[in-house]
Amino acid sequence: MWEFSTVRELAIGGLSQPDLLDDISKVYLGTKYGIPRWLLSGCKGLVTRNNGPTDTEARYLGLDITSKIWDLRVRRIKAVYGTTYSPFDLETEINVSFKDYYSHT
Numbered sequence: 001m002w003e004f005s006t007v008r009e010l011a012i013g014g015l016s017q018p019d020l021l022d023d024i025s026k027v028y029l030g031t032k033y034g035i036p037r038w039l040l041s042g043c044k045g046l047v048t049r050n051n052g053p054t055d056t057e058a059r060y061l062g063l064d065i066t067s068k069i070w071d072l073r074v075r076r077i078k079a080v081y082g083t084t085y086s087p088f089d090l091e092t093e094i095n096v097s098f099k100d101y102y103s104h105t
Helices: 004-015 023-033 036-048 055-061 063-081 090-097
Strands: none
Touching: 023 036, 023 055, 023 063, 036 063, 036 090, 055 063, 063 090
């Protein structure tokens, strides 16, 4: 009998190779299939890259996810580059913003 959790882990491991999935795909698949490490990695990339999600990327991710990404980007910029520095732990902020998606795992 097949162990589906093992098949799932093998698939996730195979697709987790460097540069195989872009940040948009990681966020999309991470939220859809409950893969926290892809969601976290993809969000970090989208929040810290020079430009926010494009219109095409936003349509792919959907309004809820895109708005969370933009909110994290704005809060990070204000914390890091504002007139007074305030601590901003990106990983913690992503986990809080996407807590509802982590419950699918």
